[in-house]
Amino acid sequence: MQNVIRIAKHLIPIEQIALFEPFVPPTNPLRSEREFKARVVLLDRNSVLSEETPEQLAVDHGFRYLTADRSAANPAISFRVETFVPAENFTPTKNYTSRLSWTDNEGNSQSKLMLTPPEELLAAVVRGEEASQEFSQASAPASTRRPKAKRRTKAPEKNL
Numbered sequence: 001m002q003n004v005i006r007i008a009k010h011l012i013p014i015e016q017i018a019l020f021e022p023f024v025p026p027t028n029p030l031r032s033e034r035e036f037k038a039r040v041v042l043l044d045r046n047s048v049l050s051e052e053t054p055e056q057l058a059v060d061h062g063f064r065y066l067t068a069d070r071s072a073a074n075p076a077i078s079f080r081v082e083t084f085v086p087a088e089n090f091t092p093t094k095n096y097t098s099r100l101s102w103t104d105n106e107g108n109s110q111s112k113l114m115l116t117p118p119e120e121l122l123a124a125v126v127r128g129e130e131a132s133q134e135f136s137q138a139s140a141p142a143s144t145r146r147p148k149a150k151r152r153t154k155a156p157e158k159n160l
Helices: 054-061 118-126 133-139
Strands: 004-007 010-013 017-022 038-042 047-050 064-066 071-073 080-083 098-103 109-114
Touching: 004 047, 017 054, 017 109, 038 054, 054 064, 054 071, 064 118, 080 118, 098 118
Parallel strands: none
Antiparallel strands: 004 010, 017 038, 017 071, 038 047, 064 071, 080 098, 098 109
């Protein structure tokens, strides 16, 4: 993992990045010729847009990928996980099951609602484990390496 990530003209220290998530274009399109595919979410919740996918950013920089959210968490950040139940006056558009939270550089708590179940989120993001079989299959790149050739061993020499 590098210490600095270059996103277009921005140089971002790795320790300032909380996660990568998919970029969802607003209803009023951005005036840009570039096709943005991911948001790089900084510790303070500011973000930088990237033309790479969250999956590719995760692989390139060693972040922990969450299939259900198509997001990737920085393993260098101390995250906390909570279960999420919507309040009566809040009806989210997605079926969120957990909240991923962290502390920014000024001591403020930041968070993001997640689709990944809290147990899997805890295993993957906090402990660095593979949370489920689906997680490992989706995040494992296809292998293009040839199998190792079997070594031939010498036949034992006969003493005469």
